[in-house]
Amino acid sequence: MNRLLPTRRLIPRWRKAKFSINQPDMLGMVRASTSKATVAAPSDDVDRELHAWKRTGAVGALADVLAFGVDPQQHERLAEAARAAIVSEDSTPTMRLVAQEILESGSSKSDVWQKPLDARQSVQVLRALLRNAPDDVIALVDLAQHHLAHGKRQAVERALGAALQLSPDSVHVIRAITRYWVHVGEEDKAHAFIKRTSRLAVDPWLMASEIAIAQVVRAPSTQLKKAQRAILSKTFSDRNVSELAAAVGGAELYQGNLKQARKLFRLALERPNDNVLAQAITNQSFLGIEVDDQVLRRAPMGGIFEGRSLQALVRADFQEAARLTGCWAEEEPFSSRPRTLQSFVCGALGEYEQSLAAAETGLTADPKDVSLRGNKAYALASLGRLKEAEDELVLIECHDDGSHQSFTAATKGMLAILRGDFERGRFLYETALAQFKSKKQNEPYTDCLAFMARTMTLAQAPRFEADVARAVAHYEKEPSQAALVILRALAQQVKDMSEEPTRKTVQWEWDVETNTLREKRELTRKGAPGFVVATQTPRLKA
């Protein structure tokens, strides 16, 4: 069982439109219009139409009155008409929908963007939309994502190519294409593509993507210097600079400039998006910045499942992590990353059916993902389907470049133990542990010991108590969240040792003299409390 994920970079995320729509990167930097146009309806007009409806009682007049629903300020005055439309037999279903929306002012009942659909329904809907309007770029990009989740690369490239033709300056399309090339392992193409886009030099979201991808392909970034200057001169608003600051921060971190990186991530976390949050959580051990609920709340609603999943993982709340990784996988169905974590988390919790399902879904999108296959083998073995587990291990050995050898050895050890061959099982586990040790993979080492202890306990192997004690002892030296969950499930009294002091991005200061509470938006020292009482500086005597 493993959760080895490729190093997380700040490459653009490619979510479904319904998740992206609330994120600032959906449209990139939207230019401001100088127009004063509004949807405000003159009150005289509303009065006249209401009067005309009351006088005639005609359903047509009622429909025309309801159209004032376009202006939310008028909803209260339209309530009577809305109630009449709901009860009237002459009303159409759309009139009733409008009336309901007016009565529940502010909430759209039509759910154009939030419709809960399964993958099959969603594809049907997208195809229907594209039949009617083939230039619906957002539907094209969503459909491409579905194709990718099923490994249909040709179809993906066709859909994304069409989207780019239709909307060559769309940040949503450019970032989706960039992400696609990274996803299929052609990072050079991604970099070459994004460098060619005409909007790159003016849009901070594209600049951020270019910097992150340049880092992945180890090529010099064309935008890094410009971005540094733009951040210094505050060219972009807080809303638009978030990912750019994190990308530059990531480059500084890569160079080892921790202090500068920390400053930039603090700026990025002022108004973060989900990508920045997830990156900050991933780099938490280097930056030492605490990404707590207060910071998470600053991100736009929806689509922050990756950040929340990683946060749940860090605090060893695996039940929540399992749920959130499922949501994250729905956001990015083509990505094996959330499925790898989900299958790992479920496996650690002992929910093997869910673990197997997550691994299988992830493998549909990316059949070559060895980590997922390893998790599938583990889940199959735990479910007693030993032959199938063995077959998976054979497949892993064919695809593996050597990085998963130790995990495979551990799963083989588990299989041997479940077959009753305790000595061979123990031997294979020890081989895996030795390999982890030689590679200095401390966390997988601790995890492996915990998984071994669980297998030994379940199989009632000889000296299983000693294995458990060994796992506990090692956990206390080198803690890991998965080991904590497993050992607690084995009724062991283990403390959560993973908490390290971190820096806060916000600290509340109470001034006793003026009885005011002030929000200090600066990085605190490590382990600083979230709330402090202001200390008075002594006044100098004249």
Next chain:
Amino acid sequence: MGNNAAAVPNDEGFKDFHEVAAFPDAEALVGVTIAKRWELVELLAKSPQDSGGIFGVGYRAHDLKDGVDRFVKVVDYRRKLEDPIRLVELLQEARFEVAAHKACLRMTKVVRMVDHGMLTFRKTEDDALYSFLCLVQELGDGDIKTHVDYMPNQGVPWKLWVLREVALAARQMENANLAHNDIKPSNVIRFESKDVRRPVKLGDVGRIVTKAGGGPHDQKEWAGDPRHKPIEVLYGWYEPEWTNRSTAADAYMLGNLICFLFVGASLTERIVSSLPAQYQPGKNLMYRDVLDVVRHTWNTVLAEQVLPNLPGEIREKLGNIIRWLTEPDPVVRGEPSARRAGTIGLDRIASHLERLALQAQMQERLQRKAS
């Protein structure tokens, strides 16, 4: 109130004087005969023919010459004397409305002005004058809002004929290098006729825009009622080319009228209410930058809320017409093959609507026979 002393028709319209003891209100003119010809017989309660443009008081008048009833709009602009800037604007708009009516005189699908002029009252005791501007027009039988019903498959041919007539009216305006820019249900006026094919005319030309650029609304941002405006207008988008800006706006409003007649909702309202709050109009966003989001919303609203409510037999064809007319990008809005030739293609739309109307009429007859 004394008899009319003089009626002097000229290019500026008639000038009609009445001797009175006290100035009457604009709402109290029943019984007055204007220019020896039109006797005001009934005050219309905020007339449907008076829903936009310069606001005035509507009367039903009897034409003493030919015995036909007319609609007279009486504009009391002197009431605005306390606000001189608004008064000047109002006078300009009034003059423009008269000019617009004159420009539309030969348009068979637009409500015609019969005459216009000043109705002036002179106080007998001090010779003080008080004038009203009067526009005498064809009298309709109310707007289509009072006539439409949404029972499934009811009145389909009538609705399609209405739309065809409005499309032709917009086309006639386009031919004269004008655009109505205020096509909405209350400006589509019904006329008494036994022939289902000649039911309506387009009224209220007070807000027309001209290609020549001399009108008061040509350079203005659209003010007022947002319900039927094209989406790009709500974002304050100014399309530089006249056809793409003005005729395309008429096309959109015709598409919106189709939604009103068949679905009972304004497409503009549906799109705006379904957009995510941060991308809704009024947030100073550049329309071109949010166009992809608007288009997806428009497409989804059409697919889920509009098309399912269209009559089954004509759903596909009428759905296509709505799509062509309400296309969010004004540069490509219109009938596709006409668009390739550089026009919106309102004449082709009218033909499509006529074909659909005939088809619907035939089906209705067959159904009647069968039952």
